[in-house]
Amino acid sequence: MVLATNHGVKPLLLALFCSYIVLFFDGQLFAQNPPANIEVFLADVTIVNSEFKLHRVQNISNNPGYDSQPWFSSDGTTLLYASDRNGETDIVSMSVWSLNKIWLTNTPNRSEYSPQFTPDGQELSYITLSPDGIQDFRSIPLLGIQGQQKVETVIESERIIGYYHWASPSSYLCFVLPTDQAPATLQWHKLVDSPHADSTDTPIASKQILDASPGRSFLPIPNTDLLSFIDKQTNPWRIKSFNPDTEEILSIAPTLSGSEDFAWLPNGFPIMGNGSELRFFNGQDWLMLYDFTEAGIKNISRVAVNVKGEKIAIVGELAE
Numbered sequence: 001m002v003l004a005t006n007h008g009v010k011p012l013l014l015a016l017f018c019s020y021i022v023l024f025f026d027g028q029l030f031a032q033n034p035p036a037n038i039e040v041f042l043a044d045v046t047i048v049n050s051e052f053k054l055h056r057v058q059n060i061s062n063n064p065g066y067d068s069q070p071w072f073s074s075d076g077t078t079l080l081y082a083s084d085r086n087g088e089t090d091i092v093s094m095s096v097w098s099l100n101k102i103w104l105t106n107t108p109n110r111s112e113y114s115p116q117f118t119p120d121g122q123e124l125s126y127i128t129l130s131p132d133g134i135q136d137f138r139s140i141p142l143l144g145i146q147g148q149q150k151v152e153t154v155i156e157s158e159r160i161i162g163y164y165h166w167a168s169p170s171s172y173l174c175f176v177l178p179t180d181q182a183p184a185t186l187q188w189h190k191l192v193d194s195p196h197a198d199s200t201d202t203p204i205a206s207k208q209i210l211d212a213s214p215g216r217s218f219l220p221i222p223n224t225d226l227l228s229f230i231d232k233q234t235n236p237w238r239i240k241s242f243n244p245d246t247e248e249i250l251s252i253a254p255t256l257s258g259s260e261d262f263a264w265l266p267n268g269f270p271i272m273g274n275g276s277e278l279r280f281f282n283g284q285d286w287l288m289l290y291d292f293t294e295a296g297i298k299n300i301s302r303v304a305v306n307v308k309g310e311k312i313a314i315v316g317e318l319a320e
Contacts (some may be wrong), residue, residue, distance in 0.1 A: 040067045041082050041297060042096065043312045045305075054290050054312065057297075060099060061092075066300055070257075070313035071116050072096075076306030079313055080115040091115040091126055096311050114162075117142070119169045123153075126219075127161060135177065137161040155191070156204065165218035165227065167244045173210075173218040173227055186214035186229055188247070210242065210249060215260040217302075223266050228252065230260055239270055256286045259300045266309040273300025273314060292316065 041063040048052045061067035065084030074251045076096070083092045089111035091104040105122055112126040118139060125139040137156040149222055155161075156174075162184070164174040170191040179182040188210055192203040215230030215237065226241045237255040239262065242248075255262070256272040256279055263271050269280045276293040278300065279286040292300065292314075302315040 006172060026287065037064055037318055038066055038068055038315060039063070039296075039318060040070050040079075040083075041292075041314050041316060042079065042099075043314075045309055045312055047309070056293050057292070058099075059318075060094060060313075065252065068315045069114055070304040070315065071114075072304055072306040072313070073117055073310070074119075074121070074307065076308050076310060078117075079304075079306075079311070080117070081313075082111075082113045082115060085105045089113060089129075091124065096306065112191070114164065116164075116166060119166050125155070125164075125166070127163075133159070134161050135161065137164065137174075156189070163216045165220075167227060171244065173229065173242065175214055175216055175218075183212060183303065184214065186211035186218075188242070188244075208247070210247075213239075215255075217261050217263075219262070219264060222268050224265050228262075228270075229266070230255055253281050253283075256281075261315075263303040263305045263312075265305060266307070271303055271305070271315070273303055276316075276319075278312075278314065280302070293319075 020282065039059050041057055042060045043054050043057040058066065061081065061083055063083055065081045066089060067081060069082045070079055071081070079094045079096050081092055082089050085103070090106060092101050092106050094101045105126070109131060111129045111304045113129065114127045116125050117123070118125055122138045122143070123141050125137070125180065125247045126140055128136045136154055136158065137160065139155060140151070159177055162175040162177045164172050166172045172189055174187050174189055176185045176187050186209070188208040190205045192205045211230040211231050211233070212228065215232055218227060218229050220226070221228050221241060223295050225245065226238055226243055228241050231238045231240050236257060237250045239255060241250050241252055253270060259272040260275050265271060269282065271278060271289060272286070276298050277291050280289045280290045296316050296319045297316040298319045300314050301315040304313040305311070
C-alpha cells in the first residue's frame with residue numbers, strides 16, 4: 001500500500017525513510033524542575049546520506065500559560081504562534097534561524113489565535129476572541145502592523161470560524177463552529193473579492209460543506225495542489241485530500257489513534273504526535289520518528305514542518 005492515489009499525490013518512497021531513520025537529541029532543553037505548561041518547541045531537521053536527523057530541540061516559547069498553533073511562512077523562515085501575554089493571547093512572529101521574536105498583536109481585552117500570513121504575504125490573518133465569546137476571522141496589513149493606526153478587515157464574524165487554511169487569496173478551508181442547530185463542519189469558502197482591499201468587511205460568495213465531523217488541521221500536501229484534512233466520522237479517523245479545482249475528496253490514510261493534529265514531511269509522509277512520541281505513516285503503519293521522553297516533553301498535540309523540511313515545530317507539555 002502507498003499513499004498515492006489517482007488524484008495526483010506522488011508515490012511515496014518507503015525505502016527512503018523506513019530503512020534509514022536516525023534521530024539525535026542534542027544538549028539540555030530546560031532548567032531544572034520546569035513548570036508544567038503548554039509550550040512550542042522547535043527542532044532542526046537534516047537529511048544526510050538518506051538519514052533523517054532531528055536535533056537541537058529547543059523550547060522557543062518558554063512562557064507560562066497557553067503557547068500553541070505554530071505555523072510556518074511559505075518560505076519557511078518565519079514561525080508564527082499564539083502565546084499568552086498577561087492573561088490574553090497574542091501573536092508572535094519568530095525567525096527560525098535567529099530565534100528573534102516580535103509581538104504582532106497587542107489587543108487589550110481581546111485574544112488572537114490561528115495565525116497565518118495571507119497567500120500574498122502582505123497581511124496577517126487570525127481568529128479573534130472577545131470576552132463575550134464572539135469569534136471573528138480577521139486580517140491586518142503587515143506593513144506598519146506595530147504602528148498606532150491599524151485597520152482590520154473582518155473576513156467572517158460572530159462565532160463562525162474556529163480554524164482555517166488559505167488555498168488562494170480568495171478561498172479557504174475552515175472549521176465552522178457548532179451551533180444549537182448544527183454540528184461543527186468543514187467548509188470551503190470563497191470570497192467575492194480579495195479580503196485585502198480597503199474594506200472593513202468582506203462579502204462571502206459561496207459556502208460549501210465538505211465534511212460533517214472534521215479535525216482542526218488543514219494543510220497543503222507536498223508536491224501537489226491538494227489540501228488535506230481529518231475526517232472524524234469513521235473509526236479510525238481518516239486523513240483525506242481535497243482538490244480545490246475539482247472539489248474531489250479522497251481518503252489517504254488512517255490517523256494515529258487518538259490524535260487529530262498532523263503535518264507533512266517534504267517526501268509526502270504525514271506525521272502525528274501521541275504522548276511523547278512523534279510518528280510517521282509509511283503507507284502501512286505509523287512508525288516511530290522520535291521519542292521526546294528524555295527531552296521532558298509529553299502530550300504532544302500540534303505539529304508543523306517548514307517547506308524544505310529543515311525545521312519541525314511541536315506543541316507539548318513540560319513533564320514534571
